[in-house]
Amino acid sequence: MTTARNPLLRSAFEEIAVPRVLLDHRIITEGDEQALLAEERSAFATSVVKVQRASGAARIVARELMRRAGMPPQPIVKSAGGMPEWPDGIVGSLAHDATVAVAALARRADYLSIGIDIEPAEPLAPDLLEMVATPAERVAIRDAPLGGRLLFSIKEAVYKAAYPLDRVFLDHHDVEVDLAAHTAVLRHGRIVPFVYAQSSHIVALAFVLPPEMANAR
Ligand SMILES: CC(C)(COP(=O)(O)OP(=O)(O)OC[C@H]1O[C@@H](n2cnc3c(N)ncnc32)[C@H](O)[C@@H]1OP(=O)(O)O)[C@@H](O)C(=O)NCCC(=O)NCCS
Known part of the structure; x- marks a missing residue:
């Protein structure tokens, strides 16, 4: 899937680069809700499309980061508290505002936890x-x-x-x-x-x- 990006944000991401944390963003696009995988969908069953779209967009970014980290793209389900669950050995974080979704990913050996916001x-x-x-x-x-x-x-x-x-x-x-x-x-x-x-x-x-x-x- 092509990733729609905002050039201003790209340079902001360069500014906040920290070692061994992968970061990226995507302009939320109609249809991004389709990116939610079967395992992820139940958490969004009662959400409006706008919310599903933003969360789908964030997961598109996160799965692209998984590919860049050399791992197969995997589901990121939500736990009861709303917290995302990451594959073994990985920590990450998601965020979205009305127009942009972001994700951050790192190896657990390098970071115990990370958090991102936009x-x-x-x-x-x-x-x-x-x-x-x-x-x-x-x-x-x-x-x-x-x-x-x-x-x-x-x-x-x-x-x-x-x-x-x-x-x-x-x-x-x-x-x-x-x-x-x-x-x-x-x-x-x-x-x-x-x-x-x-x-x-x-x-x-x-x-x-x-x-x-x-x-x-
Ligand atoms: C976690 C929280 C801060 C997210 O803020 P938000 O404005 O709703 O949404 P954002 O776009 O910034 O982030 C959403 C992502 O946060 C992640 N998230 C949700 N709860 C989380 C938690 N407890 N821990 C870590 N990440 C969490 C999810 O991945 C979510 O994306 P998803 O729904 O697509 O899976 C908010 O839901 C919350 O629980 N707030 C209560 C605590 C708080 O805000 N205290 C004041 C600041 S200290």
Whole structure:
């Protein structure tokens, strides 16, 4: 299947490249819902076509990344909590906004978990800012018009990386983001590094390294 791409996003992805993490995106296209495999479909049985299409698009990207990683493309079913289940030896993450789907993939030997998010590069509604940002974060982004949206995106990516390991629900204020240090500290103490880029969209990638590699950073 040909992949429709956005050139601005392609360069954003180059900016957030981290070693041994494969990333790509696809412009969500009519018919992408057909890409959901039989094993994946039951989780979307009651979803509207728009949702099935976005999730199908993300899986097209993920399966292309599997091919690039030298493995056969496989189903990515949703577990009860909504979390995607990856083939043995692989970790990954999916995200979609209204127009674009993204996926990230890595070997479990290199990363314990990864999380990706994509958001339109538009300011967050002012009434959402207090819900998303802690007081310290609001100070850090006071001169950044897209700062609220950036924090939102980073926190979603961090949540997606942390949840499969900890199975802990996190509120936005349970994650304290340090933009300068590129790390997020979670309520239960885990520290999650992240990278981000901004173009037509904001893209954030969070990752958890195995302990021996994290200590060497
Ligand atoms: C996981 C979550 C953040 C996804 O956000 P979203 O705006 O619904 O959707 P996105 O497009 O960004 O991501 C969707 C993908 O997230 C993945 N996902 C869903 N739940 C997940 C979880 N618990 N852990 C990891 N990934 C998860 C799925 O792959 C999903 O794609 P799919 O439906 O095609 O399989 C959201 O559903 C959620 O559970 N939020 C509650 C926690 C939270 O947001 N706290 C505030 C930030 S700390």
